[in-house]
Amino acid sequence: MPAILTVDDSRAVRTIVGKQVRELGFDVLEAEDGIQGLQVLSESSVDLVLLDVTMPNMDGPTMLQKMREGGNKTPVIMLTSESKRTIVAGAMKQGINDYILKPFKPEELRAKVLSVLQGEPGADSIGSDAAPAPTAAETAATVAPSSGPATTPAGGRFCDVLVVDDMENVHKKLRSMLPPHVSLNAYTSAAQALAACREKVFKVVLIDTEIPDVNSTVLAQQVRVLQPHAAILALSLRTANDAAGEVKDQGFDSVLFKPFRPETIDDFMQAYFDNQDFLQVEDNVLKMAPFTGKADRVDRFFRQLHAVYREALEKVAAACYDEVVLDLGSPPGEADKLAKFVIEVAERSKEFGMTLSLVGPEPARKAMAGFTETKELRFFPSVQEARAGG
Amino acid sequence: MSVEKLASELEVVLTKRIQSDQLVLPTMPAVALQVQAILKDPDAGMKEVATALEKDPVLSARALRMATSAAFAAGGKKATLQEALARLGTKTIKGLLVEAAAQKLFVSKNPQINEQLKVLWEHSVAVGVMARDVLALTGAPESEGAYLAGLLHDVGKPVVATMLLELERQLTEVYQRNWIDSGEWLEVIAKVHRPVGVALAERWQLPPSIVACIKESQEYDKAERNSFANAVCFSNALAKKSGVYAGHVDAEDNDAIIMIGRSVIGISDDILRTLTKGLRERVSGLYD
Numbered sequence: 103m104p105a106i107l108t109v110d111d112s113r114a115v116r117t118i119v120g121k122q123v124r125e126l127g128f129d130v131l132e133a134e135d136g137i138q139g140l141q142v143l144s145e146s147s148v149d150l151v152l153l154d155v156t157m158p159n160m161d162g163p164t165m166l167q168k169m170r171e172g173g174n175k176t177p178v179i180m181l182t183s184e185s186k187r188t189i190v191a192g193a194m195k196q197g198i199n200d201y202i203l204k205p206f207k208p209e210e211l212r213a214k215v216l217s218v219l220q221g222e223p224g225a226d227s228i229g230s231d232a233a234p235a236p237t238a239a240e241t242a243a244t245v246a247p248s249s250g251p252a253t254t255p256a257g258g259r260f261c262d263v264l265v266v267d268d269m270e271n272v273h274k275k276l277r278s279m280l281p282p283h284v285s286l287n288a289y290t291s292a293a294q295a296l297a298a299c300r301e302k303v304f305k306v307v308l309i310d311t312e313i314p315d316v317n318s319t320v321l322a323q324q325v326r327v328l329q330p331h332a333a334i335l336a337l338s339l340r341t342a343n344d345a346a347g348e349v350k351d352q353g354f355d356s357v358l359f360k361p362f363r364p365e366t367i368d369d370f371m372q373a374y375f376d377n378q379d380f381l382q383v384e385d386n387v388l389k390m391a392p393f394t395g396k397a398d399r400v401d402r403f404f405r406q407l408h409a410v411y412r413e414a415l416e417k418v419a420a421a422c423y424d425e426v427v428l429d430l431g432s433p434p435g436e437a438d439k440l441a442k443f444v445i446e447v448a449e450r451s452k453e454f455g456m457t458l459s460l461v462g463p464e465p466a467r468k469a470m471a472g473f474t475e476t477k478e479l480r481f482f483p484s485v486q487e488a489r490a491g492g
Numbered sequence: 493m494s495v496e497k498l499a500s501e502l503e504v505v506l507t508k509r510i511q512s513d514q515l516v517l518p519t520m521p522a523v524a525l526q527v528q529a530i531l532k533d534p535d536a537g538m539k540e541v542a543t544a545l546e547k548d549p550v551l552s553a554r555a556l557r558m559a560t561s562a563a564f565a566a567g568g569k570k571a572t573l574q575e576a577l578a579r580l581g582t583k584t585i586k587g588l589l590v591e592a593a594a595q596k597l598f599v600s601k602n603p604q605i606n607e608q609l610k611v612l613w614e615h616s617v618a619v620g621v622m623a624r625d626v627l628a629l630t631g632a633p634e635s636e637g638a639y640l641a642g643l644l645h646d647v648g649k650p651v652v653a654t655m656l657l658e659l660e661r662q663l664t665e666v667y668q669r670n671w672i673d674s675g676e677w678l679e680v681i682a683k684v685h686r687p688v689g690v691a692l693a694e695r696w697q698l699p700p701s702i703v704a705c706i707k708e709s710q711e712y713d714k715a716e717r718n719s720f721a722n723a724v725c726f727s728n729a730l731a732k733k734s735g736v737y738a739g740h741v742d743a744e745d746n747d748a749i750i751m752i753g754r755s756v757i758g759i760s761d762d763i764l765r766t767l768t769k770g771l772r773e774r775v776s777g778l779y780d
Binding site: 185186188191194195203206207210217222223296297300312314315327330 | 625711750751752754758760761
């Protein structure tokens with residue numbers, strides 16, 4: 103187990119630091135000054151030193167100097183209330199790995215201890231374009247406690263949509279028009295929105311372009327730093343000009359026009375949420391998303407279903423079910439397209455050694471009864487009855 | 493004359509002139525001053541502001557361009573100046589006036605120093621952008637004003653540059669002496685610009701939080717961790733580290749300022765890497 107030496111003349115600081123470090127699973131050694139610190143280093147194996155600057159008998163910089171002169175290269179984090187750059191610059195010459203100003207937040211201590219022990223580059227790579235910038239995936243993978251002090255959203259809760267608009271009616275209207283399964287957080291100010299972005303992960307962020315005293319371009323850039331994976335859209339009034347092109351020049355991914363219309367919300371859903379919700383799997387039930395789009399979207403709706411059902415069936419088969427239930431929900435009216443899809447699912451289920459049952463409303467049952475390949479399939483009005491019947 | 497000696501003599505002259513109120517400082521453009529006064533009047537509306545601003549076509553165009561950009565109203569809707577100003581809001585108009593006035597200082601008819609001023613302005617913009625974003629992303633209650641604070645932190649430099657230019661002309665004409673090279677020229681400016689910047693900021697009646705940024709850019713205030721001054725100090729070092737700076741940089745000193753600032757302000761390295769990536773590209777070409 104790695105051991106961390108905390109050198110500080112304040113018993114209170116040593117106690118707090120010791121508690122935090124033990125919670126990370128490390129052993130803790132303590133010293134009251136530089137002399138004791140050097141003694142501990144000579145007697146024990148230490149992986150990291152947390153070093154105060156001002157101490158009686160021997161201060162931190164002197165202990166650090168003696169460590170390095172003696173060939174001891176143990177990583178050091180300076181933990182101090184000293185913020186004079188000349189002192190820190192001197193310590194950096196002696197090879198400190200990081201710096202924490204007292205009073206400090208526990209998450210900062212944890213993050214920096216883990217970062218140093220994991221050999222991460224720390225401040226060295228900042229400001230240099232030559233340094234490898236984190237990829238989007240790396241940024242997302244930065245989970246607490248290795249992330250910085252309360253600034254990265256990863257590890258937080260997930261939410262589908264964040265809307266930033268100073269008019270609360272916009273929040274209400276959007277909520278009423280989005281399907282209930284799409285989660286939404288709404289804020290009236292930039293500060294609230296940025297705070298949410300530090301805590302949660304969003305799939306889509308909508309930013310009004312006319313919030314008083316807020317430059318929406320700047321806000322979009324700031325949100326993008328905290329939410330590198332989110333699509334960021336401008337909320338704007340319809341105009342005759344090329345708003346979509348303009349907002350892209352300003353760093354937005356696209357635009358969603360106000361006032362909202364069913365067809366624009368439909369486009370929005372198709373662009374950002376279609377893939378994840380077309381076919382949900384719960385135990386042995388495959389639940390089709392309700393079809394709420396325009397008539398000309400039917401083909402696309404079924405193409406998406408055809409693209410995802412195999413993987414869903416594999417999940418059910420892998421869980422060793424003998425029977426799979428396909429909940430048709432509220433399918434589009436085109437019976438032939440629905441039947442074609444159901445036939446494919448039935449055939450594939452058979453290959454996995456599973457039988458297929460259907461669940462759906464009465465019109466869907468009638469439609470399936472009209473096709474030779476589907477009329478023999480068992481059809482139930484609810485999932486509960488299908489499970490009981492199976 | 494050595495850089496040290498020139499800087500030291502210049503500092504003495506400047507200090508004396510500032511103390512006796514004899515330092516000739518650029519004034520805020522008259523229209524900007526008038527608009528600022530109107531904005532302070534609770535009875536005045538945007539109509540009065542627009543009427544005053546119309547007298548300066550460049551400032552009017554800037555306000556219109558900003559208000560019709562996607563940042564404030566996507567779609568580039570046509571708007572009257574009054575509508576544009578209403579859309580921007582009082583705070584943004586005030587910032588726009590100071591920014592426009594400051595940018596004028598960073599332009600010289602002399603091509604020799606104009607190029608240097610261009611880099612200085614880009615550095616100032618970089619510091620403004622970084623200071624604003626650093627505070628916003630760490631949840632500081634007020635971040636927008638940090639942009640102006642960063643933008644103005646070196647505002648004394650172009651004033652000193654103009655003085656040096658005049659001095660150079662006199663010396664080379666009278667004594668036929670060779671003048672210092674551009675690197676040394678920047679070094680002299682860096683050593684003496686702060687009191688001039690402070691005097692200018694006070695003359696322009698800028699808020700104390702901005703004056704503090706001009707006064708100090710090398711040490712942090714531990715008592716107010718998310719102050720503009722701390723954000724500007726940190727961002728100044730980040731911009732230098734990113735290569736957006738004209739002049740000598742003490743790399744060890746600068747790295748120490750960054751290392752301390754990360755903890756003072758409480759920002760993660762991941763966010764800092766994202767913010768500083770491509771900083772030079774973002775601010776280049778903003779000089780028009």
